[in-house]
Amino acid sequence: MALHAEQRQHIETLIRLGEGRDAEPFGYRDVIQRSWQRCLGEYRLDPGRPRPVRVLTQQALRDHQESVDELLHVARAGVDRLFGQVAQLGYVLLLTDRRGITVAFRGHGEQDRALRRAGLYLGADWDERYAGTCAVGTCLHDGQAITCHQSEHFDATHIALTCTAAPITDPQGRVMAVLDISALQSPRSQESQTFALALVNLYARMIEDAYFLHRYRDCLILRYDTAREFVHLNGRGLIAIEEDGSVIAANHGGRALIDEHLRRWPPWSADWRPGATQLFDAELGDLLGIPGSGEDQIRAFRARANDTTCFVTLLEPRGRPPAARAAREEAPTPVPALDRLAADDPAMHRVLKLARRLRHEDVSVLISGETGTGKEVLARALHDSGKRADKPFVAVNCAAIPESLIESELFGYLPGAFTGGRAKGMRGLIQQADGGTLFLDEIGDMPLPLQTRLLRVLAEREVMPLGAETPVRVDIRVVTATHRDMTELIAAGRFREDLYYRLNGAQLRLPALRERADRHHVIRCVHAALQEQRGQVWHLRADAVSALLAYSWPGNVRQLKNAIAFAMATAERDEITLHDLPEECQAGAAPSLLVTTPTPLAPEPAASEDGQALLELLQRSAWNVSRVARELGVSRPTVYRRMRRHGLVAPNHQPAS
Incomplete structure (x- = not known):
């Protein structure tokens, strides 16, 4: 096989490393150098004699595919979707088993010969012991996602490739497969593959979670996330439990929570694992009763390991819901006076x-x-x-x-x-x-x-x-x-x-209100109570709700009531928008120098310091509100709201008859 100059230079670099003449090749990452050292010292691979592509026979390939048949069935949709996103960029997709054998492949027919020659093909062996440093093999060895870009490959015949791989682990945390996207050509910069690493990691987690849900489809599964909106869609944590709350298995996110818990409270025996009620600050009835707990069937609990709020739902196996039903039947008697004070914080x-x-x-x-x-x-x-x-x-x-x-x-x-x-x-x-x-x-x-x-x-x-x-x-x-x-x-x-x-x-x-997971519930309750008190309906628009949720509320629920009451008092229509809220809520920061905490039911006198400052600005501008708004860097409606708050009226204003 004829080698070009770049390949010969690459082989020389590896030979110098193997002979100890170049202890740390300049510009190469530690993870790559460690792999090169394994290839030279442990696997005894000769960089001067590149190995031919190794592809299994059809029968041997079928044996490998049958060993991961359940995973291939679950992963098919994720594999197709990922390939659909990267195909136009020149990438092919490989799914290998835990021994580095390509058991699923998506590629381009017009590149068939070049892909076969590069080993990017069904049945190809990408184990690090045979292929040397590469994304699949090194990912299998380290158990971590990696990009192996061009000259980072050990084999000189691979240095034109860029490959990015992420492990897919089983519910016990063992690597059972690797998801990889590779391209025959790519830009020189390794940073050009940053998106590939994120994308492959994302789909590896999705396939892993789909496999987990399939594997434990007959069990109770707690699904959780730190964001309520993502729980049903793509919750990061999955924990399969028995009806007594003991943990059977967990996905990547669930295992991370368990590990964090064990670091905080070391196990008292080698085989001890925390139960669901130890992971979350909840009683078993609280967890099993989630399906009947609210409209979205999600409840918030504190994770004991890190004191963060987790939003949790319970996935029940079809045809076997007795645990959740029993929990609902044993639910405490409602106490309306107390129940209405919170949702699921x-x-x-x-x-x-x-x-x-x-x-x-x-x-x-x-x-x-x-x-x-x-x-x-x-x-x-x-x-x-x-x-x-x-x-x-x-x-x-x-x-x-x-x-x-x-x-x-x-x-x-x-x-x-x-x-x-x-x-x-x-x-x-x-x-x-x-x-x-x-x-x-x-x-x-x-x-x-x-x-x-x-x-x-x-x-x-x-x-x-x-x-x-x-x-x-x-x-x-x-x-x-x-x-x-x-x-x-x-x-x-x-x-x-x-x-x-x-x-x-x-x-x-x-x-404090800023710490509560049910802020949206509190906002709705305060809004409803003020409408009932005033006998009028104001629609709370989405942008206003978002601003209220984002604000830190140093004055807590009392300040929230004042803010919504202020918006009701100053809104020009029966709809409250972002611009109707006090300015500190709009900005999501500390109150501005010209605005004090609003008290809408008792407007501040015109002689106050803030009102006096605004009055002087208006007088200097001959009561030109547009000019004042530009000078303050706010909108005209904001100036008018401040004027109403301080009782300021233009000299030429004619009241409506």
Whole structure:
């Protein structure tokens, strides 16, 4: 076989490497150099004597094909689709078994002779031990996707080829096949094959998942993804389970989750593997009951291994749904007051699950969470769903009542107890809550002297009004809330530790809105509630929903309510678009300097700092709104919304008669 100059130079490079004269050939990747070293040292391949293409006989090929018959059946659609995408670019497609034998091939008839000569053909052997460094053989050895581009091949007769391969693994993680696309000619740059690597990897995973679903079609399968929209379409994780939750097998994504879990919690025995309820923060009934859990049959759970939110669905075998049905039959009794507070956010699910257990108990509850997360809403739902629902729910904001009045407001007073009081005295808020629930919001702001009196009330279930000599018995359940770190307040001496433990019989931690997986549900609920409150319908357009989902919500649900109320107040039609939202929501960033957090029900006075700045701009521009909009870099409707918010009206404006 006559060799051209480039091939001879390639052979010389390999000979120098084999003789130790060139320890690290310049410009070649480590993965390629390691393969070359195997070819020279372990396989004893002679670079000066290129091997002829090895193609199996028809009978030997059939034996290899029969050994992977099930995979070939499942992979056919993926093979055809991938070839359809790369054929016009000059690529052919090979699917090999775990020994590197090409068991499926898609090519170009007009190139038949050249492809046969290059070994890109059905029955060709691409094992690294025979063919040397190549995409298929090196992929089989390393178990990783790789591009072997031109002179990276070991055999000099292959250096015109570019080949990209990815492994297809069985449910136990063992390589059972390799998917490869190759071309006889390609650009010199290896970077030109970046797209090929991504594409082959994608289709290898698709074939692998199709094989997994076929192999375990008679089992329960958990399918999950970190994006809800992709779960049914192409969920990255597949885990086959028994009806008791034990894991049978997993695909590439599922095995990665299991491995991450085992790294975090090392196994206590060599053969131990975590069950489904250990992988996800869920009970078995939660997982088996997914098919009846909502319109899209998807639920969100926290992955214990990495604390990320995973959206999970359950694939049930045909003709055998008893596990899911049993789980649905054993589902907890609905509690509407609590159920409507969340959809399937894992953190909220835990909170509401505990709240259901506590709703009929008299144990004190401390609700914690950032400002605006809905602590009072949860407290009221806890009251409305419990045995005290027909009794008073009295809410007290400890941060809003002046310190000089909070004692009289809470404990009440008798006639003449102090100057300025009501002539007939007043029942305090604690007494008003008798039989029901006393909700103390922002408990961390309660003055220390008052904490002592509250501790006595909780201990003795008696209240002493100002000016009274005899205590009054009260039957109350106390629910408190705070956005502060109570342990820091205790350490700083600003909150009594004994009172804290009295109040913290159970703690419910509300997640921030930005952390919730059910933000879309929250948006829909807030939107619906505001429409009902105002007696008018506003359609929430998709671009507005996308912006609301993307925003970080530092003010949480309270800020979301203000944002949607603002849009309702300023929208020119009965449809809310992106441009009707407050500017900070449109940008998905921090509020601009000219806009404060909107309060649509009470417009800011024109004399505010922001309103004054806008007024000066308008006056300098002779009330030319277009000019002001250009200067601020916003749209004209935005300027008009700001004007309405600050009560600014052009001097020549004529009100409608």
